Amino acid sequence: MTSGKFNMDDIMNCMHCGFCLPSCPTYRMTGKETQSPRGRIALMKGAALGQLELDAEFERNMYDCLGCRACETACPAGVPYGTMIEAAREAVEDKKLAERPMPFVKKLAFRHLFPHPKRMQALGTVLWGAQALGLQKLADKTGLIRILPREMAEMQKSVGRVASPFARAKRKRVMAAEAPVPEATAGVSGAEAAAARTDAAAQPLRVGFFTGCIMDVMFYETNQATAKLLAKAGCEVVFAEAQTCCGALHAHSGYKDGAKELAMRNIEAFERAGVDLIVNNAGGCGAALKEYHHWFHDDPAWHKRAMAFVAKMRDANELLAELPPLKLTKPVDAVVTYQDSCHLANGQGVRNQPRQLIRSIPGVQFVEMKGADSCCGSAGIYNITNYDKSMELLDDKMNNVKKTQARLIVTSNPGCLLQMKQGIIRAGLQDQMEAVHIMDLLERAL
Structure with missing residues (x-):
């Protein structure tokens, strides 16, 4: 049963047991019921029944949520809080759009930006040019960077070198497999996909690579490293044409119609690519991509196509853990710890595979961090829209990082990676510690 944007069945499934409270970062920070999943669901119920207005207070409580979905992992009733908070924000934004542009x-x-890959690439070229000319360093040294809002000025310090347009232009649409995937050892999902091909014995697994929008601009080399690892593991990697932004930021910000338009474009792009599986290397994107079918629950035709798309979707950690082990021969002699991406761990249930891959690297001394699966405060654009709370979470995270005495902090999401880099800078540990995407770390060991 639905009431406007709200699903009353989901709302009534919440038993108000409180198991979610210790897992919720904003509740731990404030101690306020309205800053907890249980409290926010109560507010949603009031709005759905017409007892509460979608006013500024309601909006603030919905947007103060990081959307980390740790409450879903803790919930004994399986309440789908992630879709519920998106619906609440959609209701807020619909009301606002009805009142003003x-x-x-x-x-x-x-x-005008995220849905247009060519514009995103152009933005990357501008950023590369600024870095190549030394403008970023100059702005830092002269203090000109202070003309930016504080949160943006701080974030830019953690932005690494952007790949040049010349390097990006060299990408081939298909990266050939270096060896065929042995069907008997390809893992459950990989084997099933390979078996579906009539020529599975002779042909490698054909994997479509989801590049993402920001990921392919700011972390182009990480995307290339991921494709290289998949090719080494025996996959033919296809960069599907006409793919676009996953729509996660649109959905999290209450613009579900825009998110659905992007989803349709991606579904069509990978249908045309004719791939066995689809892989991505960004935890936040992957959680959205795996939930496309929920976005089309009221559209039977697109729901069916979305279900087929979701069935093929894998995180890179998942797929590499299923395929024959990579031949990692170059030692990485370092203490390493891992920071879970919330949307990878809570949204997709992928926790053990990244740790398994890290431990497979020769020379690595893996140390588990206390609270590794607690949110670092990145949460999409939360570190911009809710800067102070984000930094409070980050500083707490860095205290746990220090206790591991790690030289490398590994994560599986671009937002988390930038946040951890910022945490290293805030803690003054630039000479002692490095944050790195797990795919880049694995490539170092090849």
């Missing part, structure tokens, strides 16, 4: 900055980002 979308703010310029949001309109620029959500309608």
